[in-house]
Amino acid sequence: MESSCAGGAFVIAVALAGATGNALTIAALVLRMRRERSGSTASSVFIVSLSAADLCFCTLNLPFTASSLLRGAWTHGPLLCRLVAAGRYLNVGVSLLSITAIAVNRYVLVVKPSRYASLYGGAGVWWMVAASWLTPCLMLAPTLAGVWGQFGPDPRSPGCSIVATGGKSPKAFLFVAAFLVPCLAIVYCYAAIFIHARKARLQVEAHGEAARRRRDEWRITRMVLVIFLSFLACYLPITIVKVVDADSRHPAAHLGTQLLLYISSCINPLIYGATNRQYRRAYAHLFRTIMGLCFSQEARASQRAAEKPPAADTNTSPPTSL
Numbered sequence: 001m002e003s004s005c006a007g008g009a010f011v012i013a014v015a016l017a018g019a020t021g022n023a024l025t026i027a028a029l030v031l032r033m034r035r036e037r038s039g040s041t042a043s044s045v046f047i048v049s050l051s052a053a054d055l056c057f058c059t060l061n062l063p064f065t066a067s068s069l070l071r072g073a074w075t076h077g078p079l080l081c082r083l084v085a086a087g088r089y090l091n092v093g094v095s096l097l098s099i100t101a102i103a104v105n106r107y108v109l110v111v112k113p114s115r116y117a118s119l120y121g122g123a124g125v126w127w128m129v130a131a132s133w134l135t136p137c138l139m140l141a142p143t144l145a146g147v148w149g150q151f152g153p154d155p156r157s158p159g160c161s162i163v164a165t166g167g168k169s170p171k172a173f174l175f176v177a178a179f180l181v182p183c184l185a186i187v188y189c190y191a192a193i194f195i196h197a198r199k200a201r202l203q204v205e206a207h208g209e210a211a212r213r214r215r216d217e218w219r220i221t222r223m224v225l226v227i228f229l230s231f232l233a234c235y236l237p238i239t240i241v242k243v244v245d246a247d248s249r250h251p252a253a254h255l256g257t258q259l260l261l262y263i264s265s266c267i268n269p270l271i272y273g274a275t276n277r278q279y280r281r282a283y284a285h286l287f288r289t290i291m292g293l294c295f296s297q298e299a300r301a302s303q304r305a306a307e308k309p310p311a312a313d314t315n316t317s318p319p320t321s322l
Contacts, residue, residue: 007255008069011062018058018266022051025269028286042120043102043220049129050098054265057091068158085151085160086144093136093178099228100182101128106221107189111196143170156254186228223275234264
């Protein structure tokens with residue numbers, strides 16, 4: 001019980017940090033994209049989508065998870081149980097597909113630059129964002145309808161998850177289609193990127209302005225690689241524990257890896273700021289904009305107060321005549 005209470009408090013902290021960090025990231029990147037148009041706009045759109053998925057998870061999913069851990073059982077009814085469990089799997093799907101989309105974007109930019117404009121010009125980026133959200137929804141629809149497994153109380157934890165119905169469960173399919181295949185695609189993209197970079201290193205270093213732009217793009221590429229590795233670090237342990245300890249003989253291991261999974265929803269903003277100068281500038285510009293708005297409102301209020309005419313003195317009596 002004590003570990004569940006500590007876990008609930010930890011989830012609350014993660015939810016607050018994740019909601020704040022992802023909301024700031026969305027605001028900073030939207031402000032940056034409105035201010036300037038650059039070759040990194042497509043990757044910024046995908047990162048906004050990734051941050052939106054994490055923001056929804058932190059605000060709509062984690063509060064119920066924290067409540068179930070603090071109370072030691074799920075107490076919010078079967079409908080919310082299904083929706084919260086579906087939301088967790090949806091977050092995993094959207095997050096990984098968004099990371100995959102960014103990796104493919106980096107691959108095309110570095111390895112197939114002649115095709116970049118045709119793929120990412122116009123509404124192409126927005127169709128890809130829509131696909132990254134709709135694909136997990138379609139994959140989870142049969143389970144949400146109770147046709148292929150169902151979302152319900154998890155017998156191994158106080159929360160909710162996918163449970164088998166009639167001996168059938170979509171977990172193996174979801175692991176292969178929604179986790180393993182995107183991971184392999186990301187690995188392929190980065191392998192091709194680094195092989196191409198080694199061959200073209202001398203050409204990149206030979207042009208001053210082109211080299212500067214390439215360095216900026218490489219910073220984004222490395223940042224996305226760090227995001228992918230942190231995603232694996234957060235999600236692989238719970239996958240391994242569920243396979244190795246299917247009978248839940250070590251509940252502490254299940255709880256610990258579950259809490260590690262939740263960290264993935266709040267860690268990305270830290271990665272953005274720590275690994276990429278462009279994103280640090282975007283955060284700094286957002287804070288300057290917020291401070292400017294606050295000070296301008298305060299200045300306008302002070303100006304209105306100064307321009308307000310003094311009230312007439314009603315206590316002044318008219319002079320008396322002698």
